[in-house]
Every structure is written in C-alpha cells, then in structure tokens.
Amino acid sequence: MVPVHLKKGYRLRIAGAPSPQSSGLTKPAHVAAVPERIPFVKPRLRVKVNDRVQVGSLLFEDKRNPDIQFLSPGGGKVVKIGLGPRRVIQEIVIELDEEESFRELQAFSESDLEAADGKDIVQAIIEGGLWPLIRMLPFRDWPDPKTTPPYVFVTVGNLEPFHPRPEIFLNGREDLFRFGVKILNRLTDGQVYVGASQRDDVVISEFEDLITHTYRGDYPAHDAGVLLYHTKSAPSDNRTWYIDAQDLLLLAELLQTGRYPTRRTVVLAGSMANQRQHYQTRIGVPLRHLMEDRAEEGDIRCIAGGILTGYTSSKDSFLGIFETGLNLLPAGNEREVLASFQPGFRKPSYSRTFLSAFNRGDFVMNCNIHGGVRACIACNHCPDVCPVDILPQLTYKCILVEAVEESLAHGLLDCVECGLCSYVCPSKIELLDTLRNAKAAYYKEQA
C-alpha cells in the first residue's frame, strides 16, 4: 500500500457530526432526479408530466452526447418538472407506485464479466444510466466512453463534513464492492487504485488485498485529485478517472442485478439537525422526508451534499444522485454585536487570533460570511491550507487579469475544489468560486 500523507489541508472544527448509528427510512411518496446539480450536463428531457415510468426508464439525456442517459430512480408517474430561471431543469419529480416495476437491463455474473468484451461492459453501464458516476480529473465531468484512463481511483470515505462513513455503507455489501472493482478493472488497461483512510481499520482489514493507497491527514486527503497530485509521476496521469466507493456499489448492483439501483446510505447532520445519524433510503429522496421531525426550529440552511462544497437547497428539494448528505446549519443572517472584537473562545478559526485556539472542542458554525469583502492582504492562509500546493491568492490574481496561461502554470487544473481557501480567507474573497469558474470556462473552451 502506498501511504499518502497530506501535511496541508484542514479539519473544520464544526459541531454536528452524525453518529455511526444507521436506520432505515420509510418509503417516500416521491423521488426526483435533480439535473440542475449535475455539473456540466445539458439535459434534454425525454419525459412529460403524467408519463408513467419504471425504475430505470429514461428521464433525460445529455445534449452534448445523447448516449449518456439519466434514468428514473423510481417507478410511477411523473408529476412535476420543475423549471428554474432561464428554464433550467431543476427537478423531475416522480410519484411512486405502491408496487414499482423495473425496467430489465443487462446483468452480468462474475464469469460473464471475465468473458465479456470491455466495450459491452461500457455499453451496459451507459444503458444503465450510471456512466456519469465515473468522473474524469481534472474537470470532474463524465469521461468519454471511447477512451481508456491511465488509472481509475476508487476513493473510500469522504472527510468533508458530513458524509456517510465507509464502514457503514460497505457493511454487508463487501462482495458487491469487490464486484465493482472487477468491473473497473475491465474499463482500464492500467491499474485500479483504491484509496482508504489509515484510520479506517475496518475497511483496511476487510479489503487489504484491494487497497493500494492509504491516506493520512485532514480534509481533503480522501479526494482523488489529492491522491493523484501526491502520487503522479507524469503529465499523462492527469486524466485519471475516479469514482466514489458508494457510487461504485451502485454500479456493481446495476451490473449484478440488471436493475437500476435505488438504494443509498445518506447522513443527516449539522448542528440544526437533532437526530444526526446514517439513514438507509433511496436516490432522490425528498429533503422533507429526511429532515421531518428531525430538525430544530429556526432559520435553517439546508445543504444537499457537504458543508464545504454542497448545494443550498430549499426544503422542497431532493437529494440528487451525487449527494449523500443533508447538512442543516443555522442561517446566520443576523447582525452580531462587536463580532470582530470578542475574545472568541467559541469562534472557530483557522488562525490563532481567537481564544478558540485554546479550545479543543468543536464549534457551532453558521452561514454568516463573518466580515466584509476586502482586497487580499497576503495573510498567506490559503497557500498554507491548499492540499495541492497551489498559491490560491496568486492564481486568483492571474484569473482576474485573464492571464490564462499563467494561471494554468500555477496549477489551476490541479485544484480539487475543496473550498478551504475560501473558508480561511479573512478578506472573504470567493477564491474557490473564481478558480472553479475559470476551470470550467477553460474546459468549455477546449470542448
């Protein structure tokens, strides 16, 4: 096993972690697909309101490549297609039948998998609607199915607050995970790398033969981009594919059963949630179904996904296919008295400028921006946390003056979009947002 030790990075000292307890949720009345929150995809609708769909029926495809399909996470009737500003497709809501019917897709046994042609496997994944679960660095879009990657990374666990723990979603599904790794082995001529945290003893002992990389360090040591940055030896490694371990379970289930998988382990967490734990539920579960009776009163921000990179959602929204956490935080939209001049024993900070530097506990954090926007004062906090040794403040300046070549030389494409630079910035500069937009713009220009 290759040890990867991330010396930078930062563990957010935030209260509201979920307990390792896990329980099932009742079947929701609706589920939805949320195209709006799938990066880069340009959806073309293939259903109308009142259409009947099965689990696995085609809902929409990607205009950029119509072969890439997105399938229905539930069986029943399409009751609503939510459109946002400029007719962006926000969600496709399906009212579930009592007994859902499944669209039958191609299934593979272990021996089929060995014998099958690699192209057939790719085709089966695409038709099963799960190709987009595989992503390609550095832009994190789905990869072109016709290409093969130098490696595939499987990342086990997510250190961002808060996501399900791997020992919980892998519990009882170990064989499925092994099957998944076998699938990936058929997709690449190179190696399949599996990266797990050195602290996850359960995972490491269970999959000792599969795990190739063990990471140590704070968030975002788990990220495929970080693992790649610290192990790559040549520019050709940059276009590596990766997949999250829980997504790999979906992929494996799809090929093993021939049915579109719907099961998902998610967490409800954050200081405004009062039953913080893991829940077994479905892809596309309504947020209300998840948080009902489990949230505090008050002004809450619902975050679909992690606290650093997730999406702000209304309570009427749904968890999309990539989102495995619902984090509830205090909105923080009130004016704090003398905020900058308190001793700050309970004020979380990366710096040592508050007495909280002596406080070993975790802190309740809200979504206030905690200050006004200023010019960069070169405090050097962002390069100190950047997991891939970018100088975010200087890369940001390159982007502002539209020096594309220079920003690329600074390693813009190595950026793993972890959000730590924006978090620590005392000038409240939107570093992540700027870097990510510049990356996306470059990607679109290339395409």
Next chain:
Amino acid sequence: MKILKAFFDSQRRHFGKGGKFERLHPFFESIESIFFASAQVTEAVPHVRDSLDVKRYMALVIFALLPHLFFGMYNAGYQSQLATGQPLSLIPVVIRGLWIVMPLVIVSYVVGFFWEIIFAVVRKHEISEGLFVSAMLFPLILPPTLPLWQAALGISFGIVIGKEIFGGTGRNFLNPALTGRAFLYFAYPAQNSGDVWTAMGTGSAALIDSFTSATPLAIAAATESGGVEQVLMDKGYTLSKLFFGLYPDSIGASSTFLCIIGGTFLMVIGVASYRIIFGDIIGMLFMGVLLNLFAASTSMPYLSLNPLYHLLIGGSAFGIAYMTTDPVSAPDMNGARWVYGFFIGALTVLIRVFNPAFPEGIMLAILFMNLFAPLLDHIEIKLRLRRRIPNV
C-alpha cells in the same frame, strides 16, 4: 447596545439608496460594522467561513501598538519636563505627553480617514481597515515636535500616494506610514531631523543647561574616537535605558522592550510573519559582525559597534516588529520573506554606519526592500512552479 442599534437603524435610510447621504454609505457602513457585524450570508460555496476578518486582523495590530502609544505619551512628556526642569512625577508627565502626542494622533486619524472615505466613496467600496493601522503607526514614528500641518501633509502623502493611487489597502507596494514619514523627512528636513526629538513647552521655561537631546543614533554616528558603547554610556545611555527606551526619540518607537512584547504577540497569533522578523534580526547581526571584521583602530568607531546595539538603538526594533511585517508590502512567498528580512536588516546597518545624512537606516531599508518584494516573489514563484508536474 439597544440604543446604539436603534440609532443606526434610524440613520440607515439617510445613507441607503435614495437617501440624502447615499454617497457616504461606506462611511456609515464602516462605523456601523464596528458595532454590528454584517448579516450577509454566504452565496457561493463553501457555506461556512472563518470567523477571522480583516477588521480583527488589523485591530490586533492596533492592540499590539497601544502600549507604544501609552509609553510614547509618557516618554514625550517625560523628556519635555526633563528638558525644561519641571516636575517628573507621573501625572504632570502624562498630561504633558497627552498634550504633545494626542494632537498628532488625532490629526493622523482624521486626515487619513478623510482620504480613505473620499476614495471609498468614489470607488464605491467599503472602507478598508488597513488605514487604522497606518494612521496609528504614522504618529508613533514622528518626532514629538512636528508641526501639525506637517503631520497632516505626511499622512496625506502616505495614504494617497503610498496606497490609494495603487488601489488601496492590499494593492499598495510601499508601506503607507513609512512613505509619509519619508516624504516629511526629505521635504522638511529642518523639522524632521537634528534637534527635534524633545518637545519644549510653548514659551515656558527655557532649556536647562545640562540638557542634551541627542539621540543614541546621532551620538553613534558622530563618535570620532573611542568605542561607541562607551560614548553612549558616558552620555547616560546605559543598556537598560536603551532597552526600555526612556530617551528622546520618535514618539513610540524607542522602546525595544515593548517591541519584543508586541512583536512576539503578533508572531504567536500569526499576524506578523516570524520569517520576516527573524530574517531582519539575522541580517542586522550578520552585517554588524561583518563590519566588526572590517574595523581597525584607524577606522571609524561605528564599525566596531557591538552588533546587538543595532537592535537596541533607534527605531530598528519598532520597524522590525511592525513595519517590515506589513504583509501587503512584504513578499507573499515564505522563502522570499526570509531574504526580504535579511536584506532589510543588513541595509539598515549599512545606511546607519556609512551614510551620515541618515542616522536612522531602517526607514529607507524597508522602503527600498518594499520595491524589491515583487521581484523576490517572482523568483521564488518561478522556481516553485518549475517543480510542478504540468497539468494543462
């Protein structure tokens, strides 16, 4: 606090859209945000943000400078009372010191704030707190006798030419307080060098005979024979006096003792870069030792000064702790910061020893290295980027 909140709430409409003073909104915002933080929530990811903001960052520097202000008042008052043969007990000394120092501080803040508001209004951005630090540093490095109009002119030059024309705090490449000080130094040498370090009373008792107001730096530069240490000792500058700073000098910069406390505080909380500070000290000692090696019995005595004295006399400790560590005018890169500090220290000693026109070298050394900071950064970034595996 409730009264204050009601006050701000009632006044906000005048500064809001369509209000009488709409253009002065940055002024209102800056005053209000001291008491009540913004209710702004994050719009882009990440959803949570650090509690530290620039306001606190700068407030901590001012906090570290307060002892200098208080000591400066006491010292200025003490020297004035001493020179005019008046009582040296605490209260009269402090009152005298207040009378000398506060006008300079107030002028510095009022004029500095005036320019900052003008630029903030024209550029439609919030007032940056860097001003509050510059306007505090500036009076502390002035001679106590400076006419107020010169102080106003100096801070105007420092804020406008040293900072605002480049875009304000964060975009300046020179230290604004030092820019203003250097401007005064060269524009009005009569009031800014020589016998200006002790404020006399207005028309009151005449100077007592035995009094001399020569600063340690002036003495060191003027020494023609014998050891500088001995000459300083003879004039009453014992080591402890030099260390604690109770002698005629610029208002707040003489006490090495307070600089150590303030500088250590800023380093511990991470606001001042320890790389720059230790770089400064190493550079200073290195050049001091080097000059010692060149010293012969016939050369000037300043050459053989014990290098540690350079840290004690004059404003070097103050410059090291508060001026070189200004992160904006210093390099961004960690390696460059060592080099930057080292050259500031070395240049300070060189200017002091070899240039009789400038008894205090650190001001010019810092401004000089401010100019080189981008170059040092550029070199280190080039070297650093070469180590990356390209990704395009």
